[in-house]
Amino acid sequence: MRQFIFFIIALFCLSSLKAQQEITTFGLQFKPILSSELINTGPQTQKVGQIGFTIEPRSGYAFGMVIRKGLNQQFSLETGINYTERNYGLIITEDSTAFRGESDFKYVIYEIPLLALIYIRLSERAYMNTAFGASLNFLPTDWQTLGDYWQHFSQRESWIQPSLLANVGFEYRTYDSGYLYLGLSLHRPFNNITTAGVGYVEETVSGVRFEKESAFFDILGNYLTLDFRYFFHEKPQYKQRLQ
Numbered sequence: 001m002r003q004f005i006f007f008i009i010a011l012f013c014l015s016s017l018k019a020q021q022e023i024t025t026f027g028l029q030f031k032p033i034l035s036s037e038l039i040n041t042g043p044q045t046q047k048v049g050q051i052g053f054t055i056e057p058r059s060g061y062a063f064g065m066v067i068r069k070g071l072n073q074q075f076s077l078e079t080g081i082n083y084t085e086r087n088y089g090l091i092i093t094e095d096s097t098a099f100r101g102e103s104d105f106k107y108v109i110y111e112i113p114l115l116a117l118i119y120i121r122l123s124e125r126a127y128m129n130t131a132f133g134a135s136l137n138f139l140p141t142d143w144q145t146l147g148d149y150w151q152h153f154s155q156r157e158s159w160i161q162p163s164l165l166a167n168v169g170f171e172y173r174t175y176d177s178g179y180l181y182l183g184l185s186l187h188r189p190f191n192n193i194t195t196a197g198v199g200y201v202e203e204t205v206s207g208v209r210f211e212k213e214s215a216f217f218d219i220l221g222n223y224l225t226l227d228f229r230y231f232f233h234e235k236p237q238y239k240q241r242l243q
Contacts, residue, residue, distance in 0.1 A: 023070040025178075027231035031185065033060035033086065034224040044217050051200050051213040054091040057223070058104065061085055062111070066229060074119050078131065082111040086221070092150055092200050105145045105152050107194070110138040113165055125174065129183075131167040136160060139193065151201055154194040154219065161221075163189040169227060181229035186222075193221035 035042075035057040043056035064082035071077065086107040093100045115133035122128055139161065143154040169183020199214040 023068070023234050025068050025070075025231045025234040027066040027068065027080075027179070027181075027229050029062075029064060029066050029080075029082075029181075029227060029229040031062040031082075031225035031227050033057075033062065033084075034226060035059075046215040046217070048213040048215050050095040051215075052091075052093040052095075053198050053200075053215040053217075054089075055196060055198070055217050055219075056089045056091070058087040058089045060087045060106070060223070062225060064111075066231070068117075068231065076117040076119070078115040078117060078133075079113060082113070084109045084111055084137075086223070088196075088219075090150065090152065090198060092198075094200070101147075101149055103147045103150060105143065105154075107143060107154065108140065109193070110140070111163075112136045112138075115165060115167065122170075125172055127171050127173065129167075129169055129171065131165070131169075133165045135163045135165050135187065137163055137189065137193070143194070149201060151199045152196065154196040156194055157192050161189050161191060161193055163187055163221075167227070171229075171231075174233070176233055178233040179229075179231035181227065181231065183227040183229070185225045185227050187225065189221045192218045194219045 043054050045052065045054045047053075062082045062084040064080055066078055066080040069077045086109065088105055088107075090103045090105060091100070092103075113133060113135040115131040117129050117131040120128045120130075137160065139156045139159055142156055143152075145152045165185065165187055167183055167185040169181055171179050171181040173179050196217045196219050197214060198217070200212045202212050
């Protein structure tokens with residue numbers, strides 16, 4: 001946590017020294033979430049007695065605003081705020097009855113990222129950039145969901161979770177219509193975001209629900225995103241001062 005705080009302070013200090021040289025621009029982004037076992041986001045399975053429990057990440061998305069501050073021709077800083085929805089699938093099976101049921105639940109998380117970008121110019125208007133930084137993730141509440149034969153409760157490790165961010169992408173800068181951007185991002189929390197408890201329940205004649213078996217899963221929360229961004233056109237600040 002101390003290293004994370006030092007990183008944030010250092011980036012803001014750098015911004016205060018050089019922030020007036022280039023462009024400050026505002027953008028919008030939409031990021032579909034891509035689940036991949038390559039980053040440890042595959043299904044998790046547990047067997048308790050004759051009951052099998054599986055939790056697997058499914059499609060999700062993030063969207064929000066981006067503020068980019070140019071430091072010079074090669075470096076920029078980015079920040080903003082994102083609304084993120086993480087969807088998970090739940091599969092419960094019972095050996096004795098060959099029962100199989102599928103349901104789902106979701107997490108809603110708010111993110112404030114801070115990234116340092118490095119540009120590589122490919123042509124007059126096309127650029128490749130790579131970025132590295134961190135994000136503060138805000139988990140507003142614990143989550144509880146109920147189904148006909150199951151119940152789920154996810155407890156936050158903390159209401160705020162820092163994460164590492166890495167990004168690579170390409171952008172095309174028009175003369176007067178803004179920037180178009182396509183990229184790929186990796187989001188990796190430092191710790192588990194929640195512990196998910198799932199119970200297989202039976203309902204008695206009186207309507208009282210009893211939990212037959214239960215399992216617990218540590219949810220790390222890694223994910224990849226495909227990033228679509230649009231930045232509105234802004235004039236360079238140093239040109240504005242010369243006019």
